[in-house]
Amino acid sequence: MNTALANTPIVTGETPRPAGTPDPPRRSGPSNIEVLIPTFNEELNLPFALRSVVSWADAVYVVDSESTDRTQEIARRMGAKLVVQPWLGYAKQKNWALENLPLKADWIFILDADESITPELRDELIEIAQRPVAGIVESGFYVNRLTYFMGKPIRHCGFFPSYNLRFFKRGRAWYEDREVHEHMVVEGETRRLRHIMLHEDRRGLEHFIAKHNRYSTLEARELLRDRMGVKRGQARVLERGIALRRWLKYHVQPRLPVPGFWRFMYMYFVRLGFLDGIPGFRFSLLLSTYDFFISLKLAELKQLIAESRTEAAIAPAPRGLARPEGTVAPEAQPDVTEVQPATDRRAPSAGRVAVPPPPPVPVTRAVRAKWRHDDLGDRRPFVADDAATCPHPPISVIILTYNERDNIAPCIESCRWSDDIHVLDSGSTDGTRDIAESLGAKVYVNPFKSFGQQRNWAIDNIPVKHRWQFQVDADERFTPALVREMADRISDGRSIDNVVCYQCPSMMMFMDRWVRHAAEYPVYQVRLLDKERCRFEDYGHGQREVPDGPTGVLEMPYLHYSFSKGLEEWFDKHNRYSTLEATQALAEPPVELRRAVADLLSGDSVRRRRRLKALSYGMPAKSTVVMLYMMLLRLGFLDGKAGWNYARMRAIYEAMIAVKLSVYRDGARRGSGEGRITSHRRG
Numbered sequence: 315m316n317t318a319l320a321n322t323p324i325v326t327g328e329t330p331r332p333a334g335t336p337d338p339p340r341r342s343g344p345s346n347i348e349v350l351i352p353t354f355n356e357e358l359n360l361p362f363a364l365r366s367v368v369s370w371a372d373a374v375y376v377v378d379s380e381s382t383d384r385t386q387e388i389a390r391r392m393g394a395k396l397v398v399q400p401w402l403g404y405a406k407q408k409n410w411a412l413e414n415l416p417l418k419a420d421w422i423f424i425l426d427a428d429e430s431i432t433p434e435l436r437d438e439l440i441e442i443a444q445r446p447v448a449g450i451v452e453s454g455f456y457v458n459r460l461t462y463f464m465g466k467p468i469r470h471c472g473f474f475p476s477y478n479l480r481f482f483k484r485g486r487a488w489y490e491d492r493e494v495h496e497h498m499v500v501e502g503e504t505r506r507l508r509h510i511m512l513h514e515d516r517r518g519l520e521h522f523i524a525k526h527n528r529y530s531t532l533e534a535r536e537l538l539r540d541r542m543g544v545k546r547g548q549a550r551v552l553e554r555g556i557a558l559r560r561w562l563k564y565h566v567q568p569r570l571p572v573p574g575f576w577r578f579m580y581m582y583f584v585r586l587g588f589l590d591g592i593p594g595f596r597f598s599l600l601l602s603t604y605d606f607f608i609s610l611k612l613a614e615l616k617q618l619i620a621e622s623r624t625e626a627a628i629a630p631a632p633r634g635l636a637r638p639e640g641t642v643a644p645e646a647q648p649d650v651t652e653v654q655p656a657t658d659r660r661a662p663s664a665g666r667v668a669v670p671p672p673p674p675v676p677v678t679r680a681v682r683a684k685w686r687h688d689d690l691g692d693r694r695p696f697v698a699d700d701a702a703t704c705p706h707p708p709i710s711v712i713i714l715t716y717n718e719r720d721n722i723a724p725c726i727e728s729c730r731w732s733d734d735i736h737v738l739d740s741g742s743t744d745g746t747r748d749i750a751e752s753l754g755a756k757v758y759v760n761p762f763k764s765f766g767q768q769r770n771w772a773i774d775n776i777p778v779k780h781r782w783q784f785q786v787d788a789d790e791r792f793t794p795a796l797v798r799e800m801a802d803r804i805s806d807g808r809s810i811d812n813v814v815c816y817q818c819p820s821m822m823m824f825m826d827r828w829v830r831h832a833a834e835y836p837v838y839q840v841r842l843l844d845k846e847r848c849r850f851e852d853y854g855h856g857q858r859e860v861p862d863g864p865t866g867v868l869e870m871p872y873l874h875y876s877f878s879k880g881l882e883e884w885f886d887k888h889n890r891y892s893t894l895e896a897t898q899a900l901a902e903p904p905v906e907l908r909r910a911v912a913d914l915l916s917g918d919s920v921r922r923r924r925r926l927k928a929l930s931y932g933m934p935a936k937s938t939v940v941m942l943y944m945m946l947l948r949l950g951f952l953d954g955k956a957g958w959n960y961a962r963m964r965a966i967y968e969a970m971i972a973v974k975l976s977v978y979r980d981g982a983r984r985g986s987g988e989g990r991i992t993s994h995r996r997g
Contacts, residue, residue: 344372346443348419350411354379354401356427357388358516364392366430370440372419377411385427405489405496412488420447423481428515429459435509439481447483453502454482462514463597464977471587471598472580477506477555494532497556519974520893523600527885530607537608538615540564573609574962578602596973603966610959611881693821693828695791695873696728704731704794705801709842710778711786714768716740718788719749721878726753728791734779738772746788766850766857773845781807784842789875790820796870800842803868813866815843815859820874825956832950832957832964837923840865841872853898855891858924865918884963892970899931899975900982937969 349371351363360376368374376389379401389396402410408424421443425431431439435457442450456477461468468474479487479498487500515522570576581587581598588594696704711732713725716739729735737750740762747757760771769785782804786792796818803810819836822829829835840848840859847862859865877884913925930936941961944950950957 344419345370345440346419346447347371347421347423347439348373348375348417349423349425350375350377350408350415351394351425351427352377352379352407352411353381353385353389353427355381355383355385357381357384359428359514360385360388361392362430362514362516363425363427364389364394366432366436367423367425368393370436371423375411375415377407377415379407404494405492409489417484419443420484421481422484422487425480425511426513428513430512432509432511435507435511438507438509442481450483451503452505453486454479454498454500454504456504456506457481458507458510459513460510462512464593465514466590466593468587468590468594468597470585470589471582471594471601472585473597479504480511481507493536494529519600519970519977520889523889523892523970524886526601526604527607527882527889530604531611531882534608534611534615537564537568537612567605568609568612574602574604574606577605592976596976599969600973603969606962606966607881607885610963614881692794693871693873694793695724696731696794696797698727698730700794700797701730704797706731706733707797707801707804708780708782708807709800709804710734710736710780710783712772712776712778712783713737713750713755713786713788714740714772715742715746715750715788716762717742717744718746719744721788721875722746722749723753725786725788725791726750726755729786731792731797732784736772736776736778738768738776740768764852764857765855766852769850769857773843773849778845781844781846782809782842783845786841786872787874789878791873791875793870793872796868796872799868799870803866804842809844809866811866812864814847814861814863815840816866816868818842818868819871821871822960823873823875824877824960827953827956829950829953829956829960831948832944832953832960834944834948836871838867842868853924855894855898888963888967889970892967892974895971896974896978899928899971900978902928902931931971931975936972937965940968941965 347370349367351360351374353360353376364374364376374394375397376385376394377397377399378386378389380398386396386398397411397415399407399410401407412422421439423431423439442455457480458474459476459478461473461476479500482498482500483502486502487498489496490499515525567573567576578598581601582595587598590597709732711729711734713722713729713736715722715737718725719742722737726735726737735755737747737755737757739747739750739757739759741759747759750757756776758776760768760775762768772785773783784800803816809816817838818841819838821835822833822837824833840861843859843861849860849862850857851860910925910929913921916922916925933939941964944961944964945958950961953960
């Protein structure tokens with residue numbers, strides 16, 4: 315039995331009642347009301363919704379979009395009628411239910427799984443429904459909704475009152491043809507009800523951010539359709555307040571400078587969000603990023619249309635969009651509850667004290683001068699034609715993949731300098747492995763547990779041809795300059811610098827250009843390594859090396875196309891990363907002042923950056939500090955619009971870490987579930 319379900323408090327009042335309070339008595343006789351609840355992976359929310367309706371509604375239909383958790387089991391056990399319908403989209407899913415379910419009552423209420431009906435609202439609904447239907451002028455009723463965020467009611471921020479048309483005569487209302495934020499259109503008069511329903515999503519901050527990331531993609535598509543004059547038929551105009559908000563969203567907000575800033579000012583100051591305390595600040599901060607997401611994705615869609623000369627970019631349901639409610643992200647989630655530290659193959663003796671790795675071998679002036687032709691050398695992606703003029707260093711390549719259908723071919727193309735190319739896949743479902751095999755790569759599959767574990771598995775299990783290997787991600791590309799430098803450093807299976815691994819710089823590519831300043835070039839990671847003398851351990855959202863010897867530094871970069879899958883995927887990925895970063899910060903042990911100072915003064919840029927990151931977790935207004943640092947101190951303004959947008963995105967990432975860390979610390983102090991980090995696994 316699921317203990318979370320067994321201990322679920324009953325929510326039936328204007329505010330949640332304490333656990334153990336009896337259910338409200340079931341009313342005798344039919345209520346003349348049937349309830350529809352669309353669901354997908356709602357095991358944490360559905361018990362609250364069902365407890366508020368099953369005792370009095372004539373029928374409760376749970377229309378499920380093929381959930382993979384215990385949603386369907388909960389629906390059956392609590393007395394609802396379960397109907398499974400593959401996901402059609404937010405509006406289409408509910409319209410399908412209205413058209414196809416055997417509804418008999420005169421009145422229908424549509425309830426989201428993260429909502430619940432209060433006893434006062436229940437009595438008001440039943441009083442209306444038990445009157446002769448022909449004598450009621452109104453065809454639909456708007457219901458006020460009180461949103462809870464982080465367990466606290468949001469009574470300001472422009473989110474209360476918040477009216478939604480949910481209660482209506484059967485056959486007299488349906489949802490407009492929109493991909494997101496759809497409203498009901500009604501044949502007949504409407505009125506507002508007196509009492510409220512409650513809205514609280516218990517799936518955590520990561521889900522909250524992922525949901526608004528998805529919504530912003532769909533909102534950008536709707537906005538682009540409006541600008542392109544794509545019209546859709548409506549039975550009648552929307553309620554005046556809703557129509558006004560939509561007009562402002564389409565014609566005013568997109569034209570305001572600094573998207574998101576004005577939303578925060580409006581929510582927190584104009585609509586008195588500060589009266590909701592810390593939850594009000596966090597709520598305003600997270601939702602203010604929503605407008606920025608929309609503006610950036612609108613620009614992305616325009617670019618896609620310009621490049622393809624087609625409207626395919628706004629065709630319905632493209633890959634990765636319009637996922638069912640409850641989906642956190644299209645990509646696999648690292649399982650932070652089962653992260654295992656990297657194990658050194660040389661078993662340490664009992665009581666062995668870990669010693670920090672020696673500092674990297676500095677690059678000599680002669681080497682730097684040799685490779686700094688044209689600033690950073692030939693920094694375009696390596697292609698097969700370059701193989702005739704470039705050397706072939708004795709290095710094996712391992713490409714780490716998961717659902718990289720669009721990236722794997724150009725990545726392998728950039729690896730053609732090597733005679734030993736391998737792909738380590740984490741269980742792709744989009745044809746990545748088939749493409750890699752067709753291009754001649756050797757493919758291996760290992761279920762993903764963590765980044766460090768995956769890289770160690772490659773070292774231990776892939777039968778590479780050479781002792782030295784370069785581990786590359788599918789969205790990264792080699793450059794001819796990097797290939798030449800590696801050939802100059804690795805000879806006869808050994809490093810001429812007598813090191814066991816090399817830190818390599820990457821060039822961040824965004825909006826068709828290299829973001830040199832805002833992306834803080836150069837940022838180093840160990841990618842080229844002696845497989846006999848280097849391991850990895852998990853750290854934050856990634857990994858860090860555990861070398862058995864000195865570390866070297868390469869001058870020439872590889873290219874990093876972090877946005878090759880689109881902005882929605884980038885935000886989803888960094889939403890997950892921010893959870894892992896917050897988890898790492900929560901577990902970070904105290905450091906002696908002497909060691910902290912030594913790290914900050916170290917000549918090793920990686921060691922220095924890691925210490926700065928650890929210290930920054932407690933910095934107030936960190937996201938603003940990061941933004942100013944990238945734009946002013948790092949001269950990000952020289953990168954133009956790409957630099958500005960990238961700096962904003964990084965600031966949002968830092969804000970996500972800060973909010974999650976604050977929430978987890980609060981939860982840990984209270985000993986509540988908010989302090990737990992839930993995992994999201996593949997498959």
